[in-house]
Amino acid sequence: VIATSSLDVHIAVIPDQAAPLKLPLGQLTPAERALAPPSGLGRHHFALGRAAAHEALGGLLSAHARSPSMDVVRGSNGEPRVRIDGRPVGVRVSIAHSGELAAACAWHDREDVAAGVDVERMTGASLETGDYLFSSREHGLLATTDVELSTAQLGAWTAKEAAWKALWPHQPRHPAAVELVELDMSAGCAVAAHPGDPERRPIRVAITAVAGLDSDYILALALLGDSIWVSNLTTILKTIPSHEIKYLALG
Amino acid sequence: MMRRDEMLAALKTNFVARVPALRGVTIGEQDSFHSLGGHSLALSQAVSDTLQQLRLTISREQLLPVRNVGELLDLMERVSGR
Numbered sequence: 001v002i003a004t005s006s007l008d009v010h011i012a013v014i015p016d017q018a019a020p021l022k023l024p025l026g027q028l029t030p031a032e033r034a035l036a037p038p039s040g041l042g043r044h045h046f047a048l049g050r051a052a053a054h055e056a057l058g059g060l061l062s063a064h065a066r067s068p069s070m071d072v073v074r075g076s077n078g079e080p081r082v083r084i085d086g087r088p089v090g091v092r093v094s095i096a097h098s099g100e101l102a103a104a105c106a107w108h109d110r111e112d113v114a115a116g117v118d119v120e121r122m123t124g125a126s127l128e129t130g131d132y133l134f135s136s137r138e139h140g141l142l143a144t145t146d147v148e149l150s151t152a153q154l155g156a157w158t159a160k161e162a163a164w165k166a167l168w169p170h171q172p173r174h175p176a177a178v179e180l181v182e183l184d185m186s187a188g189c190a191v192a193a194h195p196g197d198p199e200r201r202p203i204r205v206a207i208t209a210v211a212g213l214d215s216d217y218i219l220a221l222a223l224l225g226d227s228i229w230v231s232n233l234t235t236i237l238k239t240i241p242s243h244e245i246k247y248l249a250l251g
Numbered sequence: 252m253m254r255r256d257e258m259l260a261a262l263k264t265n266f267v268a269r270v271p272a273l274r275g276v277t278i279g280e281q282d283s284f285h286s287l288g289g290h291s292l293a294l295s296q297a298v299s300d301t302l303q304q305l306r307l308t309i310s311r312e313q314l315l316p317v318r319n320v321g322e323l324l325d326l327m328e329r330v331s332g333r
Contacts, residue, residue, distance in 0.1 A: 037272075037276070039275070040272060040274065040275055040276070041271060041272035041274075042272040042273070042276065045272055078285055078286070120292060127292075127296065128299070130299060130311075131310075131311045132295055132298070132299050132311055132314055133292075133295055135311070157292055161291060161292070172315070173315065173316055173317070173318060174284075174291070174295075174314075174315045174316075174317070175291050176295065176311070176315055177315045
């Protein structure tokens with residue numbers, strides 16, 4: 001739980017436990033199951049992501065009402081929409097998946113704040129994509145970081161994608177268009193901005209490593225519209241040990 | 252000049268190589284990157300792989316506004332026809 005003066009964000013991180021697909025799917029509502037890809041890895045990943053979303057939402061709503069009929073469907077632009085008993089509620093969720101790990105964060109909907117989460121598996125490989133993913137300014141930030149370049153690149157990308165999600169519904173088409181203006185990988189924080197945002201609001205991002213069952217991952221949580229949270233958030237995220245990653249009771 | 256269907260085939264191959272979950276998934280020109288499962292990093296890398304294989308140079312400013320596979324193919328065709 002990330003508590004600031006104005007916003008509580010609940011985060012859940014769930015590894016793939018290689019359980020039969022019917023088990024995580026069985027925890028979803030019929031409306032959610034209908035959204036899942038028909039077969040294959042995509043179906044498995046979808047179920048894992050929705051499971052993380054339910055965990056985050058359960059934490060956020062436990063003090064109020066945790067309904068068994070709560071589900072996460074898709075809005076008109078593909079964004080996750082939370083419903084209880086089939087009706088929209090004032091709660092938002094962001095979902096991410098990579099490799100064998102899913103993450104989600106949930107918060108009460110407000111006009112002035114928003115959050116976004118992203119997770120990426122660490123492979124140690126450099127993100128050799130020319131100037132597609134990073135602007136020249138970002139390449140400058142990456143060149144001066146004090147961690148290994150491949151880690152810095154992945155951390156920067158994860159921060160950009162989390163920030164991109166926090167910008168919904170005013171996000172650019174591609175997460176790469178969100179630009180990092182500050183990056184401190186050792187401290188685990190970054191500041192992003194969307195060049196198309198007329199107010200140029202800063203998006204603060206906390207970045208940390210998380211141990212999954214198969215690999216290490218980078219997790220980023222971005223918040224838009226709250227200026228005091230970042231040091232606490234980074235500290236809290238850094239304290240997530242692998243044994244606190246949520247395991248579902250999948251039988 | 253490479254044909255459009257050959258470019259699409261190269262893209263599909265690289266999408267699946269970077270995102271195994273897309274194996275067996277029908278990928279069409281109307282598909283946005285988001286509709287392909289939101290694997291934006293891996294899909295961006297697949298686009299980069301494809302451009303490199305086909306020796307096409309497309310700037311960041313041209314690539315970022317692309318909405319779907321069809322628009323990307325339009326761009327690739329324009330560049331390859333120069």
